Amino acid sequence: MSPELEKCPRSLLVCEKSNFMNEKSRHDIHVSKHSFNYKISVLIPECAVLPANISGVISNFSPYYLVRDLPVYELLQEKSYETVLQKGTVYAVSYNTKIDEDNSIALLPSVVTLNLRDKTLAPGTKRYQRVLSGLKDRLPLRYDFLFTEHNTGGDEDNSLYNLLSQYKPIEHKAVLSHHTLKNLPCPTLYPSDLQGTTLSCDPHSFLEWLGAVNLDISCENAADSFLSTYICPEPKSSVSQALLCTITGFISPEDVYLLLQELRYDLKHCCRFPERCFLTMTKLYISHKLFFNCTSCAHRKYFDEPKFTPWLSLTVHGFMDSPVSWGATEHGFLKGGENFYNLVCFKNQDYWLHMATGAHDGCPP
């Protein structure tokens, strides 16, 4: 009727399919370039209890610091510059700012509008002086910042903390919460069919379903329901239980990568000796009637009954108000600030990667 009422902003979704063992696989690059991660959500079908190794990895996540009223020039002081920034594993993003108001600041390890690792920006040079005085005298910006740093395990681990100590940083740990979902309708996925032309459902339906699971939205609706007609996409099967685990905070890409490795490891070893695992587990199940480890192949299992998960999903949400999504690709909020990726890992080490950003943002890599 009125064409101007029926327009809507564009949407962009990039889907990739590959194998973790593939030499050219770029999953590690995609993960490491997504610098400002706010939330991780892991969904493991046919699993009731959070495996110990996974919770171990999560509890080892680097802490992050909230620093209030930090002057921006402080980040560029010679001391901080040399001890922390040059190492290139520090991430900082301004907190409680809105990107659409043009007041967000983020510090990337490699690329910034102000390239901190640029040689010309070495302390002492003219350009450095100019930038510093600009931020110090002309434009004394102060923001609340969130900092995190990848823990390399060396002695200098506290350098970031020491640097910030005069601004009274508050240390936070990423918050882990998990719960088990019962009798979940679940789409059936086939690793070979990413586009959902024949076997699986299409990527948008899958992401919709995943969102519904994360937001606790019911899929049980009649076609003539007044309220909602949303149903789980076809083809589907019912999963007796599934584990949904979310971690919120400021998470460095290195930590995300470690978690991904651990999830892959478990998934892989679940299926390497399925028969052996199966037998031992059944025995153990009878004797202990409790959660157990599979002893024959020495790997911890997801199951408290002999069922195997064909896939698991890892979703990583970026900060909506981060100025960049991947690498130095520009990102804005506009109406939703979507900035996330989702990895579906299959038993045979195939994976699907879905990457999405907002309407006016740069295309994901």
Added chain:
Amino acid sequence: MEEPTTFERHVYKNASVYHYMKISLDLENGKRSFSDAQFKQLIISALKELYGEVGAAFPFDLLKFDPSSLKAILRVYNKGLVKLWSALTLLGSYQNEACAFRVIQVSPFLLALSGNSRELQFGESLTS
């Protein structure tokens, strides 16, 4: 042994048929109890007022409704997004009580609504 997986990459532009909206309702005199059907009826009446019987004739879903906070998640076909959004914006009263819909987040991906970093709040209990 299966064949090794080949690399595939697809870029979907405007392939999503739906948009999802996270909204909340503010009432002048504080909260009052709403059922989910009443809430949807309120939105439909807002649509009818602004776009009439013909203009409001498009489907949308109330995916989730939280009666305590009056927050809801809607799903609407792309075609109806502008109409729905504008009708929500222009609704001014409910049963002679001033009210307003706040649109918190709109996205073509439902998944994006589950990770809203603006909800990150620091309670005092987290300090160490």
Added chain:
Amino acid sequence: MVRFKSRYLLCEVCVPERNSLQLLDERAIHHTLRAAVNRAHGDYGSALFNIGVNVKYLNALTGVVFIRCRKAHYRLIWSALPFITHLEDRGQTQNVQCFFNCIHVGGTIKTSQKFLAQYNRQQLHRMLLDCNTDAEKQHVRRALLSCSVGNVKREEADDEEGSDDDDE
């Protein structure tokens, strides 16, 4: 130069009794239209109705109405027409049952007028078939010729199987 493009909706108002056409006036039509657009398209429709919609011409004898509206949203007005069931007039107490039959949508008044002439001709041809006797045909012819407006006379006389001398 920028000009606003218009669309002219040529409509026939159909009423159960022919003499009630006399009750039509432009204000009543405008009012009825506005009410119909408001019901079908709400406040948004009313707002668009307020810009650029007016009743250009009304023939209370034949029930022909020209409605002018902006080209950008003529569909909106157009789509509301079938929902009209009676004339709503504030002044008059009686409601006239009617429906609007939109017979043409044109870009200018001229094309619409041409269409109207052609349409009337067609109608006449159709109705002449109902004349069973020569006497009836003669009666129609006389009625046509007695029309005082020259243009009407000329055009409609043409229709009468070319037997007329009134070409000019």
